[in-house]
Amino acid sequence: MKTCGATPGGPSLDGIDLSKQTVIQGVIFRDGDQSSTDGVPNGTPVANGHVRLLDATGEFTAEVPTNAEGQFRFFAAPGTWTLVVQAPGARVEQRITAVQGVPSDIFISL
Amino acid sequence: MSRETSLVSADWVQENLKSPNIVIVEVDEDTTLYDQGHIEGAIRFHWRDDLQDGLIRDLISKEKFEALLSKSGISNDTTVILYGGNNNWFATYAFWYFKVYGHQDVRLIDGGRKRWELDGRPFTTEVPVAKVAKYVAKERDNAIRAYRDEVIAAIGTKNIVDVRSPAEFSGELAAPAHLPQEGGQIKGHIPTAKNIPWSKAANEDGTFKSDAELKEIYTGAGVDLSKDTIAYCRIGERSAFSWFVLHELLGVTNVKNYDGSWTEYGSLVGVPVAIGA
Numbered sequence: 319m320k321t322c323g324a325t326p327g328g329p330s331l332d333g334i335d336l337s338k339q340t341v342i343q344g345v346i347f348r349d350g351d352q353s354s355t356d357g358v359p360n361g362t363p364v365a366n367g368h369v370r371l372l373d374a375t376g377e378f379t380a381e382v383p384t385n386a387e388g389q390f391r392f393f394a395a396p397g398t399w400t401l402v403v404q405a406p407g408a409r410v411e412q413r414i415t416a417v418q419g420v421p422s423d424i425f426i427s428l
Numbered sequence: 429m430s431r432e433t434s435l436v437s438a439d440w441v442q443e444n445l446k447s448p449n450i451v452i453v454e455v456d457e458d459t460t461l462y463d464q465g466h467i468e469g470a471i472r473f474h475w476r477d478d479l480q481d482g483l484i485r486d487l488i489s490k491e492k493f494e495a496l497l498s499k500s501g502i503s504n505d506t507t508v509i510l511y512g513g514n515n516n517w518f519a520t521y522a523f524w525y526f527k528v529y530g531h532q533d534v535r536l537i538d539g540g541r542k543r544w545e546l547d548g549r550p551f552t553t554e555v556p557v558a559k560v561a562k563y564v565a566k567e568r569d570n571a572i573r574a575y576r577d578e579v580i581a582a583i584g585t586k587n588i589v590d591v592r593s594p595a596e597f598s599g600e601l602a603a604p605a606h607l608p609q610e611g612g613q614i615k616g617h618i619p620t621a622k623n624i625p626w627s628k629a630a631n632e633d634g635t636f637k638s639d640a641e642l643k644e645i646y647t648g649a650g651v652d653l654s655k656d657t658i659a660y661c662r663i664g665e666r667s668a669f670s671w672f673v674l675h676e677l678l679g680v681t682n683v684k685n686y687d688g689s690w691t692e693y694g695s696l697v698g699v700p701v702a703i704g705a
Contacts, residue, residue, distance in 0.1 A: 342605075365464075366545045370632075371605050378627035379593045380605035383461065383513055383541075394605045395595060404632070406548045 344424030363388025465551030530566025
């Protein structure tokens with residue numbers, strides 16, 4: 319399946335005051351077509367995933383389960399963070415830099 | 429109070445699902461996960477809707493707790509098995525809560541929903557019909573619950589353990605990072621508290637570390653476990669997790685959970701506050 323819209327895929331940001339929040343969010347897919355070059359996430363949403371947020375020193379900060387669409391969201395602080403995605407049979411780490419005002423919207427493929 | 433009496437493995441749960449004297453309860457802040465799937469036979473408690481008074485900020489009364497358990501098919505001799513998401517935060521809160529009201533046999537599923545899901549163990553969407561039981565609670569046990577005046581008096585005298593993330597301890601964040609950073613209270617921590625995040629006690633899959641590792645987490649941070657200890661976080665559920673580690677897994681008896689936690693302390697007028705690491 320492919321998502322529509324210009325950017326990959328965390329939950330809707332409606333109702334969130336982005337001027338005050340530092341949002342890190344995204345979507346987890348598996349079994350996607352890695353040869354696709356159109357930049358649009360494809361594959362099956364991972365609805366039973368767990369996403370951990372580690373701070374710049376590697377310290378655990380928070381963890382959320384993915385929703386039925388494979389999406390997750392954190393409200394963090396500006397800086398460098400690491401996402402650790404766990405799902406049955408899979409584990410992926412990704413470093414990101416978060417800023418206030420512009421949500422970090424991440425696509426992760428397992 | 430030991431790993432053997434307070435903790436069960438996912439394997440044990442699957443082998444004992446049909447045991448007549450067991451009631452499994454999923455406890456969380458987001459009980460919609462229960463609708464998506466839960467352990468066979470499990471009922472659910474909502475952390476706020478079922479376990480908070482709602483009018484005043486407190487546990488539900490003894491009478492309401494008795495009514496909740498009775499309608500849930502839990503009697504005084506039932507073995508209650510708790511689990512949940514969020515690394516068992518709200519399940520350990522419920523464990524502590526059951527102990528406050530004196531329940532004898534309550535146990536936690538090691539790793540909670542997360543380990544269960546990562547193992548690919550089965551969930552069901554079938555909601556069981558609970559048999560009605562008769563539950564009689566004991567008076568609240570304040571030996572495991574700290575109130576604000578005791579916490580203020582503990583500054584510089586007892587162990588105070590802040591189990592929140594380092595960013596919350598230092599005053600950078602007001603809440604865990606998966607929650608909106610809101611709230612009228614100030615940021616920071618209780619002076620002389622040691623920051624030993626709850627997560628230090630858990631493996632990445634949500635299960636608890638070994639007893640030797642757990643003890644080292646506290647003693648290595650300079651906590652003298654022979655002294656009285658008070659654990660706190662933001663709303664008292666992560667500190668219940670750390671209370672569980674100390675009181676139940678390590679058998680340290682003089683440990684209290686300050687469930688008022690930072691949402692209370694950080695709103696008190698005139699009390700001392702510290703910031704920074």
